[in-house]
Amino acid sequence: MYQNNLTFAKQCDQEDPLAHFRNQFLLPSDNKGNPLIYLCGNSLGLQPLQTQDYITAELKDWAKHGVEGHTDAKHPWLPYHEFLTNSMAKIVGAKPNEVVVMNTLTTNLHLMMVSFYQPTKTKYKIVVESDAFPSDKYAMESQLKFHGHDPKEGLILWQPREGEDLCRFQDLETIMESQGDKIALLMIGSTNYYSGQHFPLKKITELGHKYKCMVGFDLAHGAGNIQPNLHEVGADFAVWCTYKYLNSGPGSLGGCFVHERHANNEKLNRFAGWWGHNKDTRFNMRHEFDPLSGAEGWQLSNPPILSMAAIRSSLDVFEKAGFENIRNKSEKLTGYLEFLLDELDNNNINIITPRNKEERGCQLSIQLKNADKAFHTKLTKAGVISDWREPDVIRVAPAPLYNSFEDVFEFVQRLKKVL
Ligand SMILES: Cc1ncc(COP(=O)(O)O)c(C=O)c1O
Ligand SMILES: Nc1ccccc1C(=O)C[C@H](N)C(=O)O
Structure with a gap:
């Protein structure tokens, strides 16, 4: 059901009911302002746009109320x-x-x-x-x-x-x-x-x-x-x-x-x-x-209220999206990644993550036989943020709230070039 072309990836994004959540996150770019392909939510998830407001609100309540913020802040700190x-x-x-x-x-x-x-x-x-x-x-x-x-x-x-x-x-x-x-x-x-x-x-x-x-x-x-x-x-x-x-x-x-x-x-x-x-x-x-x-x-x-404000912000995004919808998209997105990697038909690539979706989340761990960390550095230079875990694995995790099918397609194009 998947297809190995950009038109198909874009079509999937158009039909994705969660696609608009991508705009509610801050997506990293390189020094020249070019967007990076961020597939590293398994290490550090991206910042929801509204998080700054949630934290700022606590800073303001602290400025306004001092210690009374424990009870008088809009979201009182005692029961936060x-x-x-x-x-x-x-x-x-x-x-x-x-x-x-x-x-x-x-x-x-x-x-x-x-x-x-x-x-x-x-x-x-x-x-x-x-x-x-x-x-x-x-x-x-x-x-x-x-x-x-x-x-x-x-x-x-x-x-x-x-x-x-x-x-x-x-x-x-x-x-x-x-x-x-x-x-x-x-x-x-x-x-x-x-x-x-x-x-x-x-x-x-x-x-x-x-x-x-x-x-x-x-x-x-x-x-x-x-x-x-x-x-x-x-x-x-x-x-x-x-x-x-x-x-x-x-x-x-x-x-x-x-x-x-x-x-x-x-x-x-x-x-x-x-x-x-x-x-x-x-x-x-x-x-x-x-x-x-x-x-x-x-x-x-x-507890540290500023950190908790960031968690409250993020959980509000999850509430809006609905976890079942998130998981549904995740299975499709990671399935697409798996399909495109298989299409590379390269004997040096081995997906060690289970092929069965009940036995995995969004991450695929790609073993690159004969590769070393320098390979991963090249991939990073090509604008992909993923991570390398010794001895020979690249972990790639399309996160359904902010990654797109186009991200996944573009990642595999860049991987192919570096290979
Ligand atoms: C499975 C697992 N355990 C423990 C940790 C360490 O967590 P922390 O530094 O928050 O204690 C991590 C990630 O850093 C992890 O992935
Ligand atoms: N918290 C970090 C701080 C610095 C560098 C990495 C981490 C990670 O979270 C690593 C992650 N636990 C991992 O699965 O490799």
């Missing part, structure tokens, strides 16, 4: 995180009291492991996909060490088979069959940062629970990209960032999910702070810690 909750809950398929925006991703991962990784002498191992993002692995290794275990022995890697790029669910089952009684936590990147493989979250959760393990997901590459349906999946916890597909700016805050079955679970360890304390008595001071029910109870500090 609550303005994000409903939209964020929809993005990850959760109930509002299961979700909170706070801290950053790796910080939240640690906080969640404090609660959901409570190893015993015999049941202490953690399973992770072998090529997880380094920060996640560092966090898990340091948690193992913190509890007195050897990370080399305690961290089990779920690996692709020899000669393959993707992990198979059956191999996770085999790990659980042989070591389930020693495993305390399954902590998997819902969508792997390198391969773009999206894992079967529900099957993984059920498998983990069968062996009495806690199950958590890192949705850094999933949130805003694929609907993870966290509540229905039944995961114990999840963490994510908002600077990739959620377009909320560099280093912006992260999100955190705690399943409602743990909302008031007093058996869990918790590192506490005053923002997680009962709102009615928070300012009475000198009270014993009285945690809020649900994910909010894990908050530590009063």
Whole structure:
């Protein structure tokens, strides 16, 4: 159904019900003002036009009200995180009291492991996909060490088979069959940062629970990209960032999910702070810690409002577009990219991301045999923003809110030239 020509790409853009959202983003250009082809939303999403106004409004309220802005700002700062909750809950398929925006991703991962990784002498191992993002692995290794275990022995890697790029669910089952009684936590990147493989979250959760393990997901590459349906999946916890597909700016805050079955679970360890304390008595001071029910109870500090304003802006764009529409377009757009790459018919190109759309989001990871980083530099000079991940992969992620079919077509033309 796809065609390898510009007229077809333009036709798709004309028929795309989300096409007008592109104008609501600031698209980067080079020093001479030529527009770049930006396919890097998997690393840093682009800025919605309205974000500046959302942030400026908070700066103005700060100027006008000073400390009184906590209660008198148009969007009062004391409950500000609550303005994000409903939209964020929809993005990850959760109930509002299961979700909170706070801290950053790796910080939240640690906080969640404090609660959901409570190893015993015999049941202490953690399973992770072998090529997880380094920060996640560092966090898990340091948690193992913190509890007195050897990370080399305690961290089990779920690996692709020899000669393959993707992990198979059956191999996770085999790990659980042989070591389930020693495993305390399954902590998997819902969508792997390198391969773009999206894992079967529900099957993984059920498998983990069968062996009495806690199950958590890192949705850094999933949130805003694929609907993870966290509540229905039944995961114990999840963490994510908002600077990739959620377009909320560099280093912006992260999100955190705690399943409602743990909302008031007093058996869990918790590192506490005053923002997680009962709102009615928070300012009475000198009270014993009285945690809020649900994910909010894990908050530590009063949050940075300027970052939250950017998240509120971005979530408003998602609300307007509707996540199902976004995902629909995403499947078509990435399908078009896949089609055009296949049309190149080049033996040095290997798409390692799964071919099946249920097992991937918008990113395709393109392995370029015999290429090195210099190749990627050439591609960048040709006006394409993508990223290179060692040893030989270019990650390309057409983001449905601001990328067009023409972007995808033009990218493949430039790739062909550089090849
Ligand atoms: C899967 C994954 N985990 C962790 C991180 C690190 O997140 P942060 O720097 O926000 O803690 C990233 C991206 O930077 C990521 O993609
Ligand atoms: N936050 C960053 C800051 C600087 C450079 C890269 C990042 C990334 O997000 C990398 C991303 N997590 C990745 O999947 O490679």
